[in-house]
Amino acid sequence: MVLKTPLETRRAWLRGGICAALAAAFGGPARLLAAVGVVAPPLLLAEVLRGDVDVTRYWVSEKLDGVRAVWDGRVLRFRSGRVVNAPAWFVAGLPPEPLDGELWLGRGRFEDLSGIVRRREPRDDDWRKVRFMVFEQPGGEGSFTERIARLQAIVARAGVPWLAVVEQFRVADRPALQAKLDEVVAGGGEGLMLHLADAPYLTGRSDVLLKLKPLLDAEATVIAHLPGRGRLDGLTGALLVETDKGVRFQLGTGFTDAERRNPPPVGSLVTFVYRDLTQDGVPRFASYLRRREVF
Structure with a gap:
């Protein structure tokens, strides 16, 4: 099934509240976007760092709390394939080479950033605070180490303050990696990314790219x-649960089918894990862990 509607109408649907209902009708957001002519670019997606991995073989960087964006040399797009409504001057300053990275305001400012980059009419004052932090060269040849060097040269030639390369560094061992994670998290960061130094450019989910972040409970x-x-x-x-601070939210992941058939009763306490809190105090990426027994 293909929707035959003007482009502006398609974009309005994607921005409006009707999007959720349409996505359900089409079998999910990805199919809805495909139906209106939006195709997601192929990207490298991270696995979680587990097991006995030799971390000395990887470049390490901070996991930025931003919005993934891909520049193909002409158009800046979100991970979904939708065009980012960035100001003309922001796009004009980007180089002709493809770039993959994150639009970023700084640690702990994801919600502010989300509001800026998803606005239909971009505001120059807001966008002057946004940086495009790049960490990969789509289609680039050679190893990741070689692509890092090329990215640094590309960004240097562009010479605009809103374009930068994500800092990459090496660690000597697991304790050093953990120490860096602790440092980043203590400073308000989200976690770390590890990219295999000798990896060619790949797309799809792969263990050449690993993420490491703490979970709170x-x-x-x-x-x-x-x-x-x-x-x-x-x-x-x-x-539907409520924290001791009076924050209510839905907890929908982490259950076995048996637990869904016999869920913790109303009034009981449950333990959940989560990544961090929104500005309103709502846990992000919350997942059920267990029922807390009160003795």
Whole structure:
């Protein structure tokens, strides 16, 4: 099925509240975007650092809390393939070579950044605070080490303050990696990325790129059981929970099917893990861990 509508109407659908309903009708956001002519560019996606990995073979960088963006030499796009509505001067300053990176405001400012980059009419004052932090050269030849050097040369030639290369460094061993992670997290950072030094350019999910980040845990009270849909029809789809600070949110991942059939009762305490908090105190990427038994 193909939607035959003017381009501006398609974009309005993607920006508007109707997007969620349309995505469900088309079988997910990716299929909806494809139906309106938006194709996601092939990118390298990270695996989680697990097991006995020789971290000395990797370049390490901070995992930026930004918005993934890809520059093909002419157009700046989100990971979904949608065009970023950046000011003309921002795009004009980018080089002719392809770049992959993150639009970034700084640590802990993801929500502010999201509002800026998704606005239909870009505001110059806001965008002057945004930097395009690049970490990969799509289609680049040679090893990642060689591509880092080329990225540095490309960015230097561009000579614009909103374009920079993400700092890459090496570590001597696992304790050194953990120490760096602790340092970054203590400073408000999200975690670390590890990219295999001798890896060629790849796309798709691969262990040549690994992510390392801490998970926090907390407790909340179950307020209600929310019904599941699709495969989870007839089971509990999520728990509506409330923290001791009065923050309510839905906890929908981390359950086994058995736990969805027999969920923690209303009024019970559950433990969940999460990455960090939004400005409103809502846990981000929260996942159910276990029911907390009160003795």
